[in-house]
Amino acid sequence: IVQVAVRRRRATRLLFAMAASSDFLCDDAWWAGQTISEGPHAGKVWWGWGLATEMRAEIEKRMPNHAGESVIRPPAVEEMAARMPAPRVLLDALPLALQRICTAAPFERLFHSSGRDMTDVIRNVRGDIPAFHDFVAYPESEQDVAALLQECSRQRIAVVPFGGGSSVVWGVVPPPLHGALVGCMALDLAKMDRLLDIDVASQCARVQGGMYGPALEAALKQSGLTLRYYPQSFEFSTVGGWVVTRGGGHFATGPTHIDDLVQSVRLVTPVGVTESRRLPGSGAGPAEHRLYLGSEGALGVVTEAWLRLRPRPRARASATVVFAGADADDAFVLGAQAVRELIQTGLQPANLRLVYGPEVALMGGSSLGDAQTKMLNSGAVLLFGLESPLGGALSEKSINAQFELLLDIATSPAHGGAAVSKRDASQSAQQGERDGIAGTWGTGFMKGGYASSAACLFPSMLVNTFETACTWASFPALHKAVLDAARGTAWRLCGKAVQVSVTCRFTHIYPDGPAPYYTVVLRGLPDVPASLAAGQDDPRLSLWLEIKRAAMDALIANGGTSTHHHAVGRLHQPHYELERGVLFGRALVALKAAYDPVGVMNPGILVSVPAAKL
Helix, strand or coil: CHHHHHHHHHHHHHHHCCCCCCHHHHCHHHHHCCCCCCCCCCCECCCCCCEHHHHHHHHHHHHHHHCCCCCCCCCCHHHHHHHCCCCCCCHHHCCHHHHCCEECCHHHHHHHCCCCCHHHHHHHHCCCCCCCCCEEECCCCHHHHHHHHHHHHHHCEEEEEECCCCCCCCCCCCCCCCCCCCEEEEEECCCCCCEEEEECCCCEEEEECCCEHHHHHHHHHHHCEECCCCCCCHHHCEHHHHHHHCCECCCCCCCCEHHHHEEEEEEEECCEEEECCCCCCCCCCCCCHHHHCCCCCCCCEEEEEEEECEECCCEEEEEEEEEECCCHHHHHHHHHHHHHHHHCCCCCCCEEEEEEHHHHHHHHHHHCCHHHHHHHHCEEEEEEEEEECCCHHHHHHHHHHHHHHHHHHHCCCCCCCEEEEEECHHHHCCCCCCCHHHHHHHHHHHCHHHHHHHHCCCCCEEEEEEECCCCCCCHHHHHHHHHHHHHHHHHHHHCCCCEEEEEEEEEEEECCEEEEEEEEEEECCCCCCCCCCCCCCCHHHHHHHHHHHHHHHHHHHCCCCCCCCCCCCCCCHHHHHHHCCCCHHHHHHHHHHHHCCCCCECCCCCCCCCHHHC
């Protein structure tokens, strides 16, 4: 039966792709079929990143670079509904009070059954989704969440908490069912999205787990406070998602992980509700709330969190420094040496990001001149800036003094950086750099999700990323090993005719080490038809997983972590188990058994032990 189902799934997939013609991209009706007009996720494209309107614009922008190539035609929601397996758990089997907050509508099951990694999106646009959630719950209160978890435990239904769905580590996909589990529910907190309280004196806010980044900042604005936490997924991620994935935000230094910004967590589990105490600090045993940071839905659902805020910035200074080398690899190493000295001054610039020049050039495209592009292709770019919540001449003077010190270090003969733009506090006012190299890179960075998803429609391209953190002592050997592993594996599998680009940037900087973030771009892959033969998978899937495995092996072997801010999920689980302490895995198993004795909460996440063995 399973074999017949697989053959049917792959054969049916042929109906959902068309060859090189891209006429469908100009069809308003086709785009309308990729989304939904009502509900919490109205306007979002079901198969990729963000809004359908923005995705359309991104793809249209790319089309001139892919003239004559095959373009994959993603199936519409209606097309996928015709072949989606029936739910294994019917809503009628739930109590009436829960039925009203649950849905098995095709769009909801589609949208919630994958994250937004390249592998997720390629499977989606090919119409080849491995598994579906049986239904989606939209609780409206903490009581709803508790009732859902209790009922799912009683009926042995797996529960996958869902924030914004921006996971790139297979963290929200339906888990393989084991033991007595009979189905799977996605639990979406989109209707629990309020700012509940602001403690102005302590500069903290109590926020529900389903609140998205833009809504949070809009709600805080009147208070003059801000969380100042802007991950790349900011527009499409939630407070609860940030907490349980230990996300990394806007600041390159100082308080940058969500860990640093969480004061207290309220967690609903299948066996009860727990809440850590609000404290600025404590030495009373292991910190309870830190057990929930990074728990990825394996212990329960974060319904609320108290977050640490700060006053909004009123003064800024920023600069762009370029390091030149024999090639971009050489320039990046030179820049890294400068960054280490900068961060070890004890100052904490809000921005301190070192980026491979070719990566900046790629994001800039035609907006950069020929001279700038040539300079970037063999260089590395340092973007740094400082902020202060204080206004007035004294604040500007203080920022400018720090600014000049950092700029002097970066451009000293010892490091050889060249400042190509700078704005001190008196020039920047309320805005940082919004033009030139810095502005070009920043704009491209925030649109990165759209670019990555759009690239999945072109079989000739592969674009994906991975990230880590390591000590400064480990970085040189780790960086070389990762570049060699990723590039070497790509060339071995693809041949030298394929253009292979592996670049790096530092997303976050610590006095004891950087957080390198690698981007892999392959161009000129064999033009696999947009319509694949029955039984054939998109070759980019196995290609990427082999490149990623080689790179991850190099990271772990050279002292890096399996992830700095993308979370573990199912994708990183094997390497996470290699990096954690010998006894800690057993401790997680025991913790899981206490919070989730039946084993329904995101099975396989963090603890790869079947429920029967807990």
